[in-house]
Amino acid sequence: MSSENPPPSGRPVSDGPARYASGANLPLLRGHNAAVLLELLRAAGEGGVSRLELAERSGLTPQAVSKITARLREDGLAAEAGRRASTGGKPRTVLRLVPGARHAIGLHLDRDESVTVLADLAGEPVAVRRAPLDLGAGAPEVLAAAAAQVAEVRAAAPEAQVIGAGVACPGPLDHRTGVLHRVTGLPQWDGYPLRAALAEQLGLPVVLDKDTNAAAHGLAQHARGAGSFGYLHLGTGLGAGLVLGGAVHRGARTGAGEFGHQVVQLDGPPCGCGKRGCIEALCLAAVAAGDPAEAARVLGVGAANLVELLDVDRVLLGGRTVLGDPDTYVRGVAASLDGQLRARGSGGARSVPVMAAPGGPDAVALGAAHLVLASLFGAPQGPFAGPPPVI
Amino acid sequence: MSSENPPPSGRPVSDGPARYASGANLPLLRGHNAAVLLELLRAAGEGGVSRLELAERSGLTPQAVSKITARLREDGLAAEAGRRASTGGKPRTVLRLVPGARHAIGLHLDRDESVTVLADLAGEPVAVRRAPLDLGAGAPEVLAAAAAQVAEVRAAAPEAQVIGAGVACPGPLDHRTGVLHRVTGLPQWDGYPLRAALAEQLGLPVVLDKDTNAAAHGLAQHARGAGSFGYLHLGTGLGAGLVLGGAVHRGARTGAGEFGHQVVQLDGPPCGCGKRGCIEALCLAAVAAGDPAEAARVLGVGAANLVELLDVDRVLLGGRTVLGDPDTYVRGVAASLDGQLRARGSGGARSVPVMAAPGGPDAVALGAAHLVLASLFGAPQGPFAGPPPVI
DNA sequence: TGCACTTTGGCAACAGCGTTGCTTAAGTGG
DNA sequence: CCACTTAAGCAACGCTGTTGCCAAAGTGCA
Structure with missing residues (x-):
């Protein structure tokens, strides 16, 4: 049943015209709760969490957690992983995120270098490529180089199911439209619709963000709470x-x-x-x-x-x-x-x-990959608001 | 049916321990959508909105809007108010917020003066009282003065249904716990649990916030979008x-x-x-x-x-x-x-x-009243997140 | 005046959500 | 071996927004 749902998160793929405040319906509710549990599963890391713990942390009833995690398991996003010690009764079953179930590309286009990572659901890098890049060259050259590097990291994990690519750039840009604005020192990129161009080139959904924002987003994942x-x-x-x-x-x-x-x-x-x-x-x-x-x-x-x-x-x-x-x-x-x-x-x-x-020189690329992964997980703050860069 | 629900917003009155991310259930969904429509009704002002316009702006189906507005009308929060001109078919029925259905107190405790307002659902002041105040006096004196002034504005609209009081103070404080911190120049207030004290004194739910935050919150209501x-x-x-x-x-x-x-x-x-x-x-x-x-x-x-x-x-x-x-x-x-x-x-x-x-010298007090009213309306941003100062 | 058409909005049936009550599974401890 | 405890699933349920359909209430043309 659930394996045919396009995005497991249930969030609308394109949210249409920006509305002042949006009503919510049952599919949105379902997607929201799934994303919340997925976020909690990721936060638990390799140790895993039991259903009851998920219930306590999410505020959902245990039965609801059972139903939702059953769907996540059907989709391959979660799996049972052993048991806790008993506290006098049936021991709790531990659930864990399946990191390899989905992957995301992170692409950091800097002035003189590009870094590409393939990250799994847990946000860990599976493959990394680094290469010199002249951002001042023409758009076709940069796009071709980026596409080649993305192909390389995808080849490193052939069976990886890639849900999208996050791209981080210097300079002012509009993350909603994915258009660059006056990149300092590189006027040729002014007004260039980089997101659309890359999305077509890669055949993947693309989110674009400023390098510092991508890095900050990635760092936010390490900080619980x-x-x-x-x-x-x-x-x-x-x-x-x-x-x-x-x-x-x-x-x-x-x-x-x-x-x-x-x-x-x-x-x-x-x-x-x-x-x-x-x-x-x-x-x-x-x-x-x-x-x-x-x-x-x-x-x-x-x-x-x-x-x-x-x-x-x-x-x-x-x-x-x-x-x-x-x-x-x-x-x-x-x-x-x-x-x-x-x-x-x-x-x-x-x-x-x-x-x-933390993260060193790959922090920005990894953060860019996180931008894509974020669409699967529940925002820590405003649930239905979702992360700003909607795929 | 709905008239017995404690808060029409459906949000939990006390949200318990802060959770990392919270799941949502049907009552929350219902409350959220009601709050969204209430917000849209308020934003429409005296001109009102039709059901179909509400549906377009909220993303809900027209039928859902009909059901939800029917409940709002049962609760007295909304009412039909005339019709639009026909565009070739049945003319749209205009719905309007009933401003007098609920009221909130706004209390601005400044160093040398206190301002108290009674605001209706539309955020308009119904009664205003202004009096000198020595914030440096003891807590009992200040509390008594505040309570007297609140009683005055309540007497100005005897049948007003007051849902709570918003209190704005200078200086650092903790809006979550409602405790004052080192008010500059007035050390006697350090650590004073003002929210709890006022809540008991007034017999009303109280939210406490910094004066500048209250003013900003009030100003945000005037800005659409x-x-x-x-x-x-x-x-x-x-x-x-x-x-x-x-x-x-x-x-x-x-x-x-x-x-x-x-x-x-x-x-x-x-x-x-x-x-x-x-x-x-x-x-x-x-x-x-x-x-x-x-x-x-x-x-x-x-x-x-x-x-x-x-x-x-x-x-x-x-x-x-x-x-x-x-x-x-x-x-x-x-x-x-x-x-x-x-x-x-x-x-x-x-x-x-x-x-x-805008707002002049009453802006802070009015903003404080808005803090209370905000609990009824849909947050423009993160729906389930709700406004920070939970009653 | 009457009829066709358009648009609005309510009624009823429905699918899907989390919830509740109960049962089964799987341990501990005497 | 049995009583007890805790975890998790099954089934029925109440409630949500949704869908299909129909009545209401206008306009516009004949």
Whole structure:
């Protein structure tokens, strides 16, 4: 019965015109609950969960969990995996996600390099390919290179059932339409409908997002409990990905996360962007001067501004510059941030942890794959709202 | 049948322990759809909407809309109100919200004044009371004064069915537990469980929120279409309320919106908070020096930082200082903000409108009442997630 | 005036959802 | 070996939105 349902999540494949508020019906309810249980199964990891535990965590009745997990098992998405120790009665049967049941492609198109991953349902990379890329070359060349690399990772797991591809790019873009906007330094991509082009080239549903957003989305999967954090990415520029309440915040026009051009020095030194005293200019100047400690101090002040404005749980650092000297940056930013917060703290003085983003150089590509997988799982926050980039 | 349901929204009154992701069942589905239609009815205002229009906007079938609106009419929340012109067949029957069917109290406890409103379902004030208040006095005095004022507005509409009270306070607090945290300058309120105390005193469900959040929430109701904006409140201090995707963003610990203590001048002049170069210090210094233009310029730089980080649609200004000279501030901030954005704009150059927040001195109290009313209406964004302050 | 047509909205039957009551399965402990 | 406990499935159920059909209420043309 359920094996013929196109997407196991039950969410509408194309949600039509954006409505102010949407009513819900039974198929949506069913898909929602399935996605919630799938999310809980994934969160449980290899240890698995019993049906009763799923019931407690989801708020569904045990019987409903039994029915829904039976459908998930029919679809091959979940399986029984041993039993718990008995507590005086029949032992609980452990259910586990079947990671290999579905796969997703993650594609990170950077200015000089492309990274492609094939990720399984658990979000783990099954295959990774990395190759030089000239994003400044023409669209046909870039598309062909991307398609070839995607074919390679698909060949690495021939029987993998791929549900879509997530693509991460630098620069402003519109994740709803999948169109690029003025990629800094590469005007030829202005207004290019990359999502549509890639979808046709690959023959797969494609979601497009900014690199920092993809990374932040991927990082959010590692954090249980619908947390919130800011991911600061210091590389050739300084950007941020914001996760608020467990979901990536993209803003009205996918423009959120412009962290680098916040002014922290009124009438300060000019920045390449045309403004003065941008944190990116100050930071990169310090990096160029070989003073990572000063860069970290400035970054910490900006991080404090972000933490106070958004009240996030923690701050994650990533990007090439940070990865080159993680300790200095993590400690420097933590000290600076702590100093700022502590100065304010008339008692409360909460401290916000600063850490290096896990995942290393594949984090963005893996996050892009997660964007696709997210359509299967229940959003930690607004169930029916679903993840913004609908396939 | 439906008149015996405790809350017409169908949402659980107390949601128990916070769960990672929650499953949904039929009562929740029913409540959700009722709330969605109620929201659409309210959005339609006095003009009303037909059943078919409700069906189009909600995505529900016309028959479902008929059933659900029939229940709303039974509960007295909606009523038929005339007909549209015919377009060649039977004319559409217009449905309208019955504003007087329910009411909510809004209570704004400021440092030196309290404002109490009784708002109807449409969010319009039915009665307003304003009185001096010394928030520094003991809790019993403040509670008694609040209770007396609430009794007054209730007496102004004796037959009003009041569903709860929303309370807005300055300073950090926890909106989930309803406990105050270190209200600046009033240490005696530290850790005071204001929500519980007021709920007992008034005999009503109470939601507690920060004043800027309440104002922002109220302002969000006037903006159709799940927009996002930053509300900057310049009074004795400088704070902000953030509305992202139609919902107030409070952060992990209700601490979001600390706009005033973002550093915009590294190693700048010391601020009362202990840091240096806070925008609040710079702004208030300019105000004290009788230079609102400079204050507006600085505010505009901070607003630009916020707009770029969060990609909001617009910026609203409020608070006593702004209300004292709205034109100067609105124009000054708009010019400064535009200058910042235009400098960056390598083409796009979108402009973000700046305007004075409507509502004037009652905006906070009215917003607090809206917090209560929101529990009846469908959240524009995440349906089942519901509004953060659960009654 | 009358008839054809269009559109709205209610009625009744229906499929599908989670829920409830009960039964069976599968252990522990005396 | 039996009483007890806990887990999970089966069947009936209530309720949801949906579908097919029909009455109501207009317009427009003959």
